[in-house]
Amino acid sequence: MKLLNRFDVLLNKLEGWLLILFLSVMILLAFAQVVMRDVFSAGILWGDILLRHMVLWIGFLGAALAASSGRHITIDALARFLPARPRLAVSVLTHLFAAAICFLLLRGSITFIQNEIAMHTTVYNNIPSWYGEIIIPVGFGLLVVHFVIRAMVSLQSFLRGETAA
Amino acid sequence: MNVWLAVFVIVLLALLGAPLFTIIGACALYGFSSTNTDISAVIIELYRIADSPPLIAIPLFAFAGYLLAESNSPKRLVGLAQALFGWMPGGLAIVVLMTCAFFTAFTGASGVTIVALGGLLYPILLKERYPERFSLGLVTSSGSIGLLFPPSLPIILYGLVAAVSIDKLFVAGILPGFILVGVLSAYSVRTGLTAHVPRVPFSWKNVASAARSAAWEIPLPFLIIGGIYGGAFTATEAAAVTAFYVLVVEVFIYRDLKLTKDVPKVMIDSMLLVGAILAILGTAFGLTNYLIDQQIPQRLFQFVSQQISSQVTFLLILNGFLIIVGMMMDVFSAIIVVVPLILPIAREFKVDPVHLGIIFLANLEIGYLTPPVGLNLFLSSLRFQKPVLHVARSVLIFMFLELIALFIITYVPDISLFLVRLFGTQ
Numbered sequence: 082m083k084l085l086n087r088f089d090v091l092l093n094k095l096e097g098w099l100l101i102l103f104l105s106v107m108i109l110l111a112f113a114q115v116v117m118r119d120v121f122s123a124g125i126l127w128g129d130i131l132l133r134h135m136v137l138w139i140g141f142l143g144a145a146l147a148a149s150s151g152r153h154i155t156i157d158a159l160a161r162f163l164p165a166r167p168r169l170a171v172s173v174l175t176h177l178f179a180a181a182i183c184f185l186l187l188r189g190s191i192t193f194i195q196n197e198i199a200m201h202t203t204v205y206n207n208i209p210s211w212y213g214e215i216i217i218p219v220g221f222g223l224l225v226v227h228f229v230i231r232a233m234v235s236l237q238s239f240l241r242g243e244t245a246a
Numbered sequence: 247m248n249v250w251l252a253v254f255v256i257v258l259l260a261l262l263g264a265p266l267f268t269i270i271g272a273c274a275l276y277g278f279s280s281t282n283t284d285i286s287a288v289i290i291e292l293y294r295i296a297d298s299p300p301l302i303a304i305p306l307f308a309f310a311g312y313l314l315a316e317s318n319s320p321k322r323l324v325g326l327a328q329a330l331f332g333w334m335p336g337g338l339a340i341v342v343l344m345t346c347a348f349f350t351a352f353t354g355a356s357g358v359t360i361v362a363l364g365g366l367l368y369p370i371l372l373k374e375r376y377p378e379r380f381s382l383g384l385v386t387s388s389g390s391i392g393l394l395f396p397p398s399l400p401i402i403l404y405g406l407v408a409a410v411s412i413d414k415l416f417v418a419g420i421l422p423g424f425i426l427v428g429v430l431s432a433y434s435v436r437t438g439l440t441a442h443v444p445r446v447p448f449s450w451k452n453v454a455s456a457a458r459s460a461a462w463e464i465p466l467p468f469l470i471i472g473g474i475y476g477g478a479f480t481a482t483e484a485a486a487v488t489a490f491y492v493l494v495v496e497v498f499i500y501r502d503l504k505l506t507k508d509v510p511k512v513m514i515d516s517m518l519l520v521g522a523i524l525a526i527l528g529t530a531f532g533l534t535n536y537l538i539d540q541q542i543p544q545r546l547f548q549f550v551s552q553q554i555s556s557q558v559t560f561l562l563i564l565n566g567f568l569i570i571v572g573m574m575m576d577v578f579s580a581i582i583v584v585v586p587l588i589l590p591i592a593r594e595f596k597v598d599p600v601h602l603g604i605i606f607l608a609n610l611e612i613g614y615l616t617p618p619v620g621l622n623l624f625l626s627s628l629r630f631q632k633p634v635l636h637v638a639r640s641v642l643i644f645m646f647l648e649l650i651a652l653f654i655i656t657y658v659p660d661i662s663l664f665l666v667r668l669f670g671t672q
Contacts, residue, residue, distance in 0.1 A: 100517050101510045104309065108493065111306060111486035115479065129299065137296040139305055140528070143521020144267075152518045153265035154526060154579050160263035161619070175264035182268040185275055186529075189285035193293075196286065213296065217289060 082237060089230050093149055096223065100142040107135045127205050134204075134213040141220030148179070148227035169239040176232035180225050187221035194218055252276055266579050267525035274532035277540070288532035295528050300406050303485035305520045307397050310485075310492040311352030312516035313509070314463075315362040317502035322460040323348065324366065329456040333448035336438025338374050340431045342367050342388055347427055348467070350392030353399070360389040360625045368630060375444065380437050383640035386626040387430070387648070390614040393577065393607045394423030397470050397488070400577045400610070402481060403523070404603045407585045411600075412481045413474055417669050418600045418662040422608060422655045429651045430644060462495045523578045530582045543590040550591055560595045561656050564588070565609055572613015573620045580610055597659075604662040608655050612648050615641045 111132055118124040147153050160171055194211050202210040256276075260269045274288045295301060314320075327341040334340065345367070350359045364385040371381035393400055396416040405412035437443075457464065469491065470484050479487070497505050503512070537543065554560050571580050585606065592602045614622040617638040627634045655661055 097510075097514050101513050104305065104513050104517060107302075107305065108309070108486075108489050111302060111482075112490035115483045115486050118483075119479065132302050133296045133299060136301050136305060136524070137293075139517055140295060140521055140524030143517035143519075144525040145521070146514065147518045147521045147525075148265070150518065152522060153267065154522050154576055155263045155265055156260050156574055159261035161624075171262050175259060175262055178259050178272075179265050179268040182271045182275065185285060186271055186288065189275075189287075190289045192284060192286040193289040214293060217292065 082233075085230060085233065089149070092223075092226070093146065096142050096146050096149075100139060100146065103135055103139050103142070107132060107139065110135075130205050137213070138216045141216050141223070145220060145223035145227055148224050148231070151231070166239070169235050169243070172235040173232050173239060176228045176235060180228035180232065183221050183224040183228060187218055187225060190218040190221055265525075266575075267522075267529045270526060270533050270583065271529040274529055274536055277533065277536040281536075281539070287535070288529070291531040291535045292528035294531050295524060298406060300402060300412055300482055301524075303397070303402050303412075303482045304399060304523065305517065306485035306489040307352060307399055307402070308516045308520050309513060310489045311349065311399075312358065312512050312519075313492050313496055313503065314352060315349060315358050316508065316512050317496040317500065319460070319463050319496065319500075319502070320345065320349070320363050320366055322456075322463060324363075324370075326453075326456040326460045326464075328446070329449075329452040332446040334435065334438070335445065336431070336434035336436070336443070337445065338371060338443070339376065339380075339384055339434030339438060342371065342384055343391060343427050343430055343434065346385075346388035347392030347395060347423070350388075350390060351395040351398045359392075360385065360622065360629055364389065364626065364629055375441070376437065377441050379640045380441070382626065382630065382632060382637060383642075383644050384430075384434070385630075386622050386637055386641050387615055387644040389622045389625065390577075390611045391427060391430070392423070393611050394419035394426065394604065396420075396474065397481065397484060398607070399523075400581055400607055401603070403527075403578060403581050404585060404606060405481075406527075407582055408589050408599055408603060410603060414600055414666050415603050416471075416474055416481065417665045418604055419607070420665060421661050422604050422651075425655060425661065426608065426611070426648060426651045429647045433643070433647055462499055466491070526579050526582050530586075534586045537586065543587055546587060547591045547594055551594065557595045557597065558657070560592075561597070561605070564592070564605065565652065565656060568606060568609035569613045569616055572610035573616040574613075576621060577607070577610045577614075580613075581606065598663060600666060601659045601662045605652075605656050608648075608652050612645060612652060615645050615648070 110128060114124045114128045114132070144153075160168060160175075163171060194214060194217070197211045197214060198209070204210045204213055256269060256272055259272075260266065271288070275285055278285055278287050323345050324341060327344050328338065331337040331340045331344070342363075346359050346363055349363055353359060368381055368385050371384065372378065376384075392398065396419065398419070401415045401419060402412055404410070405415050438445075466488065470488060473479050473484050473487070474481060493509070496502050497509060503509055550560075554563065568580075568584075571584055575583070588606075589599065589602065593599070597605075614620050617623060618634075623634050623637045623641070626632070627637045630637075
């Protein structure tokens with residue numbers, strides 16, 4: 082469990098740094114595009130493609146971190162009225178369910194990437210599309226990991242007889 | 247597996263608090279597998295996230311909004327609004343409405359407004375001897391009041407999902423937004439008079455010094471609104487300029503936040519919200535594609551048109567339905583999930599998609615306040631340490647007033663569409 086905790090902290094840090102890096106580049110590049118387009122009427126051609134893919138990367142990294150800190154959007158109309166102990170048990174269940182769905186989506190995205198590689202699709206010039214798309218399986222993989230860890234943490238507190246997640 | 251059993255299990259898991267995007271993902275996976283389509287079809291649709299330029303605006307505006315909320319700009323803007331409106335009866339209450347509207351427009355009613363501004367404004371209201379129940383109701387309902395003003399993230403999202411021009415929506419939201427704020431302001435003035443709240447005399451000196459301290463933030467709305475309406479740039483470009491401008495102003499000019507210490511924290515915090523929104527959007531692309539494949543919207547419309555025939559009845563039922571949706575769901579998932587189903591029906595009833603968007607957002611604003619499970623009630627109860635029931639009682643009058651405004655907005659489409667026509671189509 083201790084090892085798992087350390088792994089979790091490390092993974093969160095790594096994702097956090099990547100997220101900061103991507104967002105920083107995005108802010109600068111997006112601004113530079115506007116300046117170049119409006120002042121010099123010449124934006125970078127691949128700039129918009131890169132920006133759009135960064136949205137995807139930022140989205141997945143943000144989603145992975147949101148999974149880790151329980152910040153995903155939920156309709157917890159029912160769970161809100163549950164007492165603390167059953168809520169822990171329910172949280173094990175919902176996190177495992179989330180992990181299972183992300184696992185299926187992970188499998189789907191691996192097929193998707195394989196097809197893209199096989200068809201040699203390109204996103205710009207000679208750059209293969211899957212360079213930009215690889216975050217989809219990676220992202221779903223991260224989501225699986227985070228949801229499983231959350232389920233295990235909840236399970237542990239439940240077994241220890243704790244009352245809060 | 248039996249369809250109804252699957253539906254039951256999925257709904258149950260949703261109500262128990264499984265992340266909504268996994269619920270939507272499960273529906274999409276179940277749908278596609280029941281038609282023997284490979285599940286990579288869901289991913290092909292999800293990849294559309296990297297294919298819609300307006301989406302770039304969402305992380306940029308979210309970052310700018312969180313950065314503003316984290317800096318001292320709420321204090322400066324409250325100071326400015328106070329100097330401008332403090333002399334009026336109910337002036338401080340109007341200050342609350344204005345500043346909350348500003349911040350909600352940036353952060354999209356994701357709770358940031360109540361947490362960041364409510365905590366600042368609620369004690370001031372009490373100190374100025376506004377009644378406790380009024381103050382609580384005011385800060386709670388202000389938490390979602392700015393949804394109709396640019397650069398509201400929910401408007402951008404609606405434009406994306408409904409394939410309506412975001413620039414047009416931004417124009418359309420202005421007057422309805424002012425009606426909502428106006429109705430509540432009128433009530434604030436009344437309360438200020440009846441509760442004999444002391445007033446601050448107006449002074450140009452105060453205005454000047456407050457304006458000087460907020461000098462770098464005052465241009466923001468003009469930058470966004472002026473830039474877009476003037477046709478200087480698109481919503482996406484406005485987002486790029488805003489994010490960069492806010493970063494420079496708060497970090498290098500005001501020095502409220504440190505580049506290496508605070509900014510990374512704000513970045514991660516805001517991107518958690520963006521990640522949560524995009525996860526839902528991505529999976530919903532898959533689900534919507536399946537639903538359209540199965541002609542679900544058409545079937546839904548056939549069912550609906552058997553029950554109701556007139557536009558007026560349709561709008562009335564839509565209002566009721568959307569308030570319940572707004573109570574159960576946050577505004578982002580409500581838009582992503584519900585709009586694709588409602589849009590084709592609304593079109594058959596001759597409701598303009600731009601007007602529909604405004605109705606949608608106005609409804610969701612009210613849904614946030616609706617007992618027993620409206621999100622703002624819980625946020626406010628947590629933030630101010632009050633029982634949820636007490637909060638719910640305090641917002642009732644505000645809800646009632648907003649319902650009147652909603653009624654006007656819904657049945658007088660010109661309030662939304664007049665300015666759009668005036669500015670012409672771009």
